[in-house]
Amino acid sequence: MSGLDLRIDAGERVLLLGPSGAGKSTLLAALAGVLGGDEDGQAEGELLVAGRRPLEARGLAGLVLQDPDAQMIMARAGDDTAFGPENLALPRGEIWHRVARAQRAVGLHLDFDRETHRLSGGQKQRLALAGVLAMRPELLLLDEPTANLDPEGAIEVRDAVAAVLRDTGATAVIVEHRVELWWELATRVVVLDPAGGLLADTTPERAVGELAAELSARGVWLPGRRLAAAPIPTPSATSALTPSVSAPAPAASTESARRDGGSPLLSARGLAVARQRGTSVQAGIDLDLAAGEVLAITGPNGVGKSTLALTLAGLLPPEGGELVAHPDLADGAAPAPWRWRSRQLLTRIGAVFQNPEHQFLGSTVRAELAIGPSELRRPRAEIEARVDELLERLHLAPLAAASPFSLSGGQKRRLSVATALATRPRILVLDEPTFGQDATGWRELVALLDEVREAGSAVVAVTHDRELIAALGARELRLDGGADAVQAADTGVRS
Incomplete structure (x- = not known):
């Protein structure tokens, strides 16, 4: 400025x-x-x-x-x-x-x-x-x-x-x-x-x-002007968004993916989730996630949305019930995602945290985007091509040499999404993916997530953004009760 x-x-x-x-x-x-x-x-x-x-x-x-x-x-x-x-x-x-x-x-x-x-x-x-x-x-x-x-x-x-x-x-x-x-x-x-x-x-x-x-x-939000992204062509075989594991044919919509029997990837039965062992914030969750669909997790603050997302991403163990990766996702690994090593998670489930800074490791934006593909030992030319594409698509190219921690809030969010996309995961789990975005950044993120779905991956988004849900035709899982209700009962204060 x-x-x-x-x-x-x-x-x-x-x-x-x-x-x-x-x-x-x-x-x-x-x-x-x-x-x-x-x-x-x-x-x-x-x-x-x-x-x-x-x-x-x-x-x-x-x-x-x-x-x-x-x-x-x-x-x-x-x-x-x-x-x-x-x-x-x-x-x-x-x-x-x-x-x-x-x-x-x-x-x-x-x-x-x-x-x-x-x-x-x-x-x-x-x-x-x-x-x-x-x-x-x-x-x-x-x-x-x-x-x-x-x-x-x-x-x-x-x-x-x-x-x-x-x-x-x-x-x-x-x-x-x-x-x-x-x-x-x-x-x-x-x-x-x-x-x-x-x-x-x-x-x-x-x-x-x-x-x-x-x-x-100029990308400035004004009342009544939050528009869905324009249709994007199906990505080419060299796109950074194409899953690294062969996927079913792209689905025209979330509904058609379920109707046509998109490959099942992840299932939960009676799932209970918790940040601290012994203290469930949600229980009794049943869900099935298929290739080529978008699931939006919604609900009031404090009900366990982020905790559920981290559990689905294999970063927290279930507190109870079952969480099973189907063969098309597990691809030879154990069926329990929380038991996978970090390298096994890279191409299977990518996670974007609510706070982007919690997942930054690189000294520059370019280095940050290269970490995942490098860990997978991809050829240098392939890594550079993926990084260049993501930098351009998310308007981060002028900042390639900057520290991730020096970016604006909206730029950090786009970078965090890009780091997950760089390894081409079969499931992408995002916590508040449109946080801090101007109109241009919002439309580009929506377009990217739509491409991920079209390429056969599944997208899980914790969000309060109703326009995002509508633009992606997402199936909605709403959580109620949870931590706030428990705390209110403990203290005698009505929430």
């Missing part, structure tokens, strides 16, 4: 938009006073918050990071929310009054002693927001505050933010790809240009009016 001239007045509610990599998160970090030094980035020009340099204005601004894991500090939920008010040296009684009120406002109905590492991604996101709201900052900076939340939870969080802004008169700068959710709250729309400066600084009405066509063409 460079060449930016911008003034935000007190009480404004700014929706900060722009293509992936335009610098939205960087600007929020600068405003919060946490940008500086070789590790965090460099700044030039002048930036003032309430007339002071951001470092001198700390305490006035509250920042909710794109990655809630990076914002958790304490081991228990109550202490984590209290951390900010404690640093403001508030009286103890006032601190815990604010903690209770902030957690209630964001719909986080947990015992204060709940261990933070046991929370789901959506619960962590609520916790991060609660910690900032408890500080009652004059400037509220929100970076994708609802990205991992179910639709009901996203509305609850939006309403909590609106109430705080109404009660305190605070200023807000909000980065969000779920623009419909925040559009009515915004008084101003600012769109960053990846080349520097601004694409637009306007009203919400003008953004969806005379500027709509131009902004949409």
Whole structure:
């Protein structure tokens, strides 16, 4: 981000938009006073918050990071929310009054002693927001505050933010790809240009009016303009998406794959799943996954969606019941996926974690994409061809020499999907695959996943993205109950 001239007045509610990599998160970090030094980035020009340099204005601004894991500090939920008010040296009684009120406002109905590492991604996101709201900052900076939340939870969080802004008169700068959710709250729309400066600084009405066509063409989300990907030709034999094991003929749709008897790959009967042994978050799951179909796992936050995905991916052992890989998937290996070695998993089941950084190993984007194929001992020319194709398709080629950890949130997500695709797995398991994507990135990801399905692989996606489900014609498995219900029963708090 460079060449930016911008003034935000007190009480404004700014929706900060722009293509992936335009610098939205960087600007929020600068405003919060946490940008500086070789590790965090460099700044030039002048930036003032309430007339002071951001470092001198700390305490006035509250920042909710794109990655809630990076914002958790304490081991228990109550202490984590209290951390900010404690640093403001508030009286103890006032601190815990604010903690209770902030957690209630964001719909986080947990015992204060709940261990933070046991929370789901959506619960962590609520916790991060609660910690900032408890500080009652004059400037509220929100970076994708609802990205991992179910639709009901996203509305609850939006309403909590609106109430705080109404009660305190605070200023807000909000980065969000779920623009419909925040559009009515915004008084101003600012769109960053990846080349520097601004694409637009306007009203919400003008953004969806005379500027709509131009902004949409630049990959900027606008209300009512989330479109499915255009049809993509069946990939060639040399495509990086073609499974490494011979697959059945491509299916025209998920329904036809099941109707025509696509090869069965994975089956569960009475499956129970858990992150910690002895503590099931879901049980009694029956499902069959066939080649050439898409399964969407949906449901409220905290019900075990990610845990189920990790179990199906062979990364967690079942807590109970059966999980069996059929011969077409096992290909000579044992029928229990969780017993497979990492090299056996590479071509059979590829996993994309909810937090992309948890699976990065390479020093550069190019090196990251080459790890899987190299582990399979593919010829160097074949590895380079796969990597080049994925870099181009996911708009990561200009970043090939960059560190994976230096990318924007949306770019990290695309890279994590690409690393799984690089080994051509028969099953692709993704946790929130469209997180942080601008319109261009979203359409390309949808097109890629559709190609994977067309090539005969199965796709499992944990998602709250209804448009993704519709675009891929996915079969839906909805989970209910789970961890939140158990916790509510334990504490006597109704969720």
